[in-house]
Amino acid sequence: MTTRKPKKRPVYIVDGARSPFLRARGRPGKFVAADLALKSAQPLMLRQPFEAEQLDEVILGCVMPAPTEANIARIVSLRLGCGDHVPAWTVQRNCGSGMQAVDSAFRNIADGDSEIILAGGVEAMSHAPIMLNSQMVNFLSDLNMARSIPKKLAVLSSLRPGHLKPVIALILGLTDSVVGLSMGRTAEILAHRFDISREEMDAYAARSHQRLAAAHESGNMDEIEVIYDEKGNIYDTDDGVRPDSNPEALAKLRAVFDRQHGLVTAGNSAQVSDGASWLLLASEAAVEKHQLQPLGRIVDCTWVGLSPSQMGLGPAYASSALMKNNKLDIAEIDYWEINEAFATQVLACERAMADKEFCKNELGRRNEIGEIEAERLNIDGGGISLGHPVGASGARIVFHLLKTLQRTNTQRGIASLCIGGGQGGAMLLENINV
């Protein structure tokens, strides 16, 4: 666990924006990651009374930028019009990348190194590359090395169908390469450990869709910026939502990870999506200088490590540490966003936090943390209905949680997520306008 000294300066979130989250449909989506990040940042910057050149830094979380997007943060900052002199850097902490970017911005402002930072996360999962396998790479290398025609023919004759089997980067990215478990299997492990039924998972998933649909309907998702493709088509909403989703229909789906006996299905897992989300962070001085109106402030952020095979419990560990550091108990938290990687994983976190034994043994507490009321957790849906573009989600939940605190006129919230590889991150936010 990383521990923090008290922060020197307050850090405000003054604005935010995100693209619609667009479900991957088996082929590369309309927008590459840099496009999503740029197009959602443009209106955000236009809303500000200063120009992009006046930013001190741009920090962007991204797990799998395209080969043409090395240091994608810099690409986006230049295309955004930040000019040559605004430094930009990309961070990667798997599913925590977007939150890591916000945390890095938070630290730099708190420490007095920067005044205004644009931070966010992006992922275009539909663009994850399909690669040649190593057999094929060796074959091409041999072919290239063969100098004479007979030698070339000899190499050519060694080509076998197996050479053509592609390597799908997305699957590799979603598989833990230390313990060899796909993320879905770590979710199955949690289901077993906390005795979570298929019915509970599906009910949770259906509710996620219903909540998101209601949020779209009511205007609670006005954080979405409209983006346009080159043909002038408009993308203005998260297109993975199924308002008519129900447990009965979800019950018909087959398990995809533990195919024979498992419980985790495509329907109760996060969707694979493309999307970007941004926050604009500022120091007190910058708020005054540009007369900005902050949405709220970041109080603290905590990162923890845990077993990779149970990575889904990350939020339980991270939130516990965060609450301890800030001497808060569960009643003082008005709203929660726990990223929905899997329905069972969110349910497992809830159970863990409400379980005295778990809290004692695993979190070093005397008592359980307590139960999170359903009406305080992920109230406008989450990764299951919205999609989970891995690098973007961390920034999205922070942004949306702040919007929720504003809307409900409440004070405090925690945004937390689990991180492939066995980590958790949690950020404590405060509405300063209460």
Place this chain on the structure above:
Amino acid sequence: MSSQKKESQRQMYRHIYVERDAEGIAWLSFDQADSSANVLTAEMFIDLDAALDDIIKDPPAGLVFLSAKKSGFIAGADVNAFARIDTEVQVKELIETGQSMFYRIEALAVPTVALIHGFCLGGGLELSLACDYRIVCEDESARIGLPEVLLGIHPGFGGCVRLIRLIGVLKAMPLMLTGRSLDARRAQRMGVVDQVVPRRHIKTAAIKMINKKAALKHKGFLGRLSNIIFVRTLIAKIIRKQTAAKVSKEHYPAPFALIDLWEQKGGNDVVMMKGEADSIAKLFMHPTAKRLVRVFGLQEKLKGLGASKKSDFEPKHVHVIGAGVMGGDIAAWCALKGMRVTLQDREPQYIGPAIKRANKLFTRRLKNKYERQAAVDRLIPDHKGLGVEHADVVIEAIIENLDAKISLYKNIEPRLKENAVMATNTSSIPLEILAEQLEQPSRLIGLHFFNPVAKMQLVEVIRSDVSGEKELQNGMSFTRAIDRLPLPAKSSPGFLVNRILLPYLLEAVELLDEGVPATIIDKVALDFGMPMGPIHLADTVGLDICQSVAKILSDSLGMHMPSLLAVMLEEGRLGVKSGRGFYTYKKGKPVAEKGKNESLLSEQEVQDRMILRLLNECVACLREGIVTEAALLDAGMIFGTGFAPFRGGPIHYLEDRGISEIRQELEQHEKQYGKRFAPDPAWKDLHGYL
């Protein structure tokens, strides 16, 4: 120290300096005094002559020509001097000076290289062609070509001979006949230049080329074949036919003279060089050349009106409100030309089609994918209107509805940056009425673009009685910044261009009503030199739009509306966009129906009726001071409507044809057809306006 030493090795002339390096290579830099660009003036030739003398006396290891100007190598011959040439003898003198100078360069025993960047046009390219090698700096600014034909002449300093020799007639002829210029890569692909290198390597490349003395390039087999006499005749016939399909020999003799020159004398360089001089001398004396040179001057004049040095206004962000055809295309054009653009409309769905069209424009105009991406990124759809606060120029192009405009202005004015230009693209609501709704009425100007924005060079910059001088100047600077030509005009119905065009279009409709077939009406207009016939033009603009413009003008200027127009609109015949107007359209092309001329009017009379009304309206505009001088009127009609450039503009034309003659014709027409032909009062003392 070293720079002083270098200075001492410099041989200075007034417009040229020559430096010799350690390897004995001479670097001859063109550096025209008191100018930002090099032009081949008489003084420049004198310097060049002297410099070549010195070089021949003490031959260097090699000679490199380059330019000390940022703008480019050599922009061409001195077009301003053309206007002062009156006799064939003078032309021949000028041509022979150039030819013999470039021949001296070609005949030098040492290797010669032209190091080209930016503009290398006309005489500039002809000089380069006389060198052994040409190296171009690889950046976007290079423009290489022989645009003489646009001035009614053809290359005369041996350019015809040398370009054909270098790349063959099949590639050389289209370049010279169209006058189009090439960027660096295309010039290399066509074989006009030998190398394209980054700026940092340009001198190294020249030195290597001189030391290596690479074999000179010559046209390939096809090029040699095409120079055999009977092949020449055959090719000339084909090219002549292609050219005739685009321009008429009577109006534009230069391209045909060039083809004749090559056909008759292409076999022998010396003979052809002589022929080049003879041919150009004739062309120079033809009225077309004189008028095209005048048109060139008019273009320079408009450019000068918006020159950046005239104001400290540096627009970077344009906010366009209204994403319809005009607004959307204005936004796309501004983004193409480097502005950051926010495009606003009520809902995203109205902006989408504009984004689609913009991307098509970017794809067509920008071949480099990074530039294309930058243009796409610069055009930001903005249905919430967030761009207003950031904009240096706000252009309103919403529906022509006074209330809608007023409520919009109320909303945006308080949010504008202090020095922002606020402009409207309205063509039907008087600027004064809009201006009086503003807290600061002086800040409103009109920026009247023409459709299609990407093709029409002219923008009318409209002033109301209350428009501020600074705002107007900023509007003109902005127009230049997006590479359009600003025409300052007074706020008055139709402004200049539409107002003058309308009587001409209405007369065409009258003629149609009298039984003259549309094809004949359009033909006589094309014969006159218009880029498109009036009937086809009306269909293209859209008859509904024609009617609304006509209505505004007929209300205020008492123009009579032909009843045919109303009938057509009732039938839903709107022109090209509805598939049917005066013509029927298939895939946007008119289906030609040859009608019989049922009226008794001759083609000449048909032409006269349309042109006379147009000229009469021109005079009315001068009298009313819509533009401040006749030259601006000519410029406006040429760059705003494509009015026959070889006629030098309508006012120039009426002066040529005779003021009193035209007035009499108008009077006769008035007797025959009614008062729409009544000569404007200003005809009586028209000289006072010229």
